Amino acid sequence: MIVDLQCIMPSLARVASCFHTKIVSTHEKARFPGVEHIEFKEEEAVNTARKLIEAAIDNFSRRDKSRVHIPKEKMDVVVGFTPAGEFHHLGGKYRATYRPLNNAIIEGRIRGVVAVVGCDNPKNQSGGSHIAMVKELLAHDVLVVQTGCSAIACGKAGLLVPEAAATYAGLGLREVCEAVGIPPILHTGACVDNSRILIECCNILKEGGLGEDISDLPVAGAAPEWMSEKAIAIGWYAVASGIFVVFGSPMPVLGSPNLEKMITKDLFDIVGGGWGFEEDPVKAAKMIINHLDIKREKLKLKPMMYQPQAVAA
Template sequence: GLQIVWDRYDAMQPQCGFGQLGLCCKVCNMGPCRIDPFGDGPKTGICGATADTIAARNLVQKIAVGASAHSDHGRDIAHALLLTARGEGKGYQILGRRKLNALAQELGVETDGRRIEEIAEEVAEILLAEFGKQEGELIFAQRAPEGQKKYWREAGIMPRGIDREIVEALHRTHIGVDNDYRSLILGGLKAALGDGWGGSMVATELSDVLFGEPWPVRAKINLGVLSEDEVNLVVHGHEPTLSEMIVKAAQEPEMVKLAKENGAKGINIAGICCTGNEILMRQGIPMAGNFLQQELAVSTGLVEAIVVDVQCIMPALTDVASKFHTKVISTSPKAKFPGAIHIEFREEDALDIAREIVRTAVENFPNRDPEKVNKPEGTMDLVAGFTMENVFHHLGGRFRATYRPLNDAIIAGRIRGVAGVVGCNEVSIVHDSAHIAMVKELIKHDVLVVQTGCSAIACAKAGLMQPEAAFKYAGKGLQEVCEAVGIPPVLHLGSCVDNSRILMACVEMVKEGGIGEDISELPVAGAAPEWMSDKAISIGSYVVGSGIFTVFGRPLRVKGSRAVDEFLRKGLEDVVGATWEFEEDPIKAAHIMIEHINRKREALKLRPMMYAAEAA
């Protein structure tokens, strides 16, 4: 029979309590050691490491892995831009001239009288050097408000180089290096800040340069986007360098002709996870779903090929695909899957390789077995494509691209504040339920919600990303703003690396004035109600590290150490101006965020909410 993620989850029960509490250590070969949190068992590992050290060390390793994933993605985009600028990236064009010029100005790159490729080459070189930089401070970290930079410098967590902080964080976790949980966690935050203000921000900025800046675009979402009479090619993973080329190749007349020769009406590209978000944001390509829908997409029997690159691709995919005609095509030299066809992707031959992948999918169409087809019904409309630059273009009106109207709406009590709700799906939670419940509760209380990643996909499927959603679900104040500007109450800001757009939106809110001198004073909050990946831990770490109070659903695996748990939930306030909280009930979590936003409003002496009684 067909085994999918929920079956495997059931088979895994009960899961190990030591692991869940963060009290299992496998750092050296004298272990594994397990600390007994309750009874008379060992209170230290064989080397003497306490529960505090072990829990903090486990957490820091996860931050480092998450930061490395985003940052390696950023490096790949920078490399693709460099090759394109040098005329070696076949198929790519530099489409984001405005962003390139803005970056050139910020980085001190001369633009007068130079070709766009020369400017792009220098910008790419400068940002690539950020990965290996050994001293000083990250360039994009300088974008943060002075207050945040002061926190980072005083705590010694201002990142120097993107890779350096990840390496140092890992070094700290080797046996017998950093044994102080506070010091370990600060080391982790430093690596995470290098992700948020480094690797991820480079990924976002240079994707905008290479593929163009997103602009609001209507699209369709959910498994119903899979077509019965077209070739379905699903792109899954993270990097737009691949998915953008697949879209380009699939639109070529020869490829469409080949599809028709093979009995299909055309070629339908659909996305899963963040590589889907990237092409949704820029081109309105339909989304098939999020993390927990990857096997479901294949099990429709409608998918000719699922092409994957890196991150969040279940190894089980090849087994599920083997029950259907679906070909799993891996493309990254870093991510191979037994049972998959490997067509290695190189930016130098990007378009030719994309053509080969599309051709493989098209030629598989005649193998579709009608007996095994189970076409899912239903799609939802959404508007995606918001960015730090364009979102408040809307709030400011086209001729006044400014955050003033947002800040004014917050000051006046029309909008309570802003929440970033992001992150994964997690199998123990009813699929998407926590994202949807939390976001509905927030907008009902006049909190504007910005989203990325699988969380954005969840809420889009629930219809929360259409302008009409404001009338159905939002509080009166938020409704008025959405109506005036024509935006949904929940804004899709892109893929997980695009959480850097949320950081920059906060920077703009501070700059605009009137609602806080640094990010930690803003009436904003973050959340990841269904998080599961190490990348989510890195994101949470840099968001908290950047002064934004953040609520995770299931707790980080540190509950076996009261000291670590308290440091994350209370102690970090004095260090970075924000803390974590953990709450599995999404409605309760939303209210924790609302109360936090209310406290920030009170501290800023903002007016009471305009329609407080109705929102309560």
């Protein structure tokens, strides 16, 4: 197993010592105690890769089959919706624009677009909060975009396939997904690709009919199980761009009533976005849905075409 500059806990080396897995670190800023280090340099990429493959081959004889636990369950996923590609999925070859998406929002088929992203937190049942939040949003005709570990959690639960629209999406969202053959959740990459979601917001804005600023759009972001410091930085750039962002557990800032008021209320008047904190993923989804409805009302959009669906198990 190769670990680089990513949110891998140093305790991984201790866990690996219980098995037959060799761990190699490759980034000078992410050296782990007791782990072999093979520095990765771009100009020597092929040689380094060979060295790593040889290390894996050498380690193969240590494999203890009784300690290999690969789950039998398999799940299909449809992934890789980039801001450029979405034109083609949503608009088709001849209407390669965001117009069909904007129209679906304006007409009340899709309530809004919400990014449910971020870490899978070992303090929760793995992925449980992501799945509960996403199901609630889909039933309320919210198109969900996902990245990172959040997308993996929902992918494993069978939510990243076009067929999921029939089971989990409200009637309006389902109509759109079935017309173009997309899943009700669009997977847009790793958690470091969250900036793509902001590009998508800009594309929606440029297409027209949904306001003048990102803060006008019926959109929001959520990280129901965040745990990495990186999630805070990502959340802040979304907030600073004018987006309402809900975290599961609060950042450790609530000891100061002034700061709490600043980031959860006052900030909306300054940058158009702000923070919300709610540990219950269904309650958090309802906060988000309420936020989308307020934005829709401000934009004077049509009422939603259909009543929300019951949330499927």
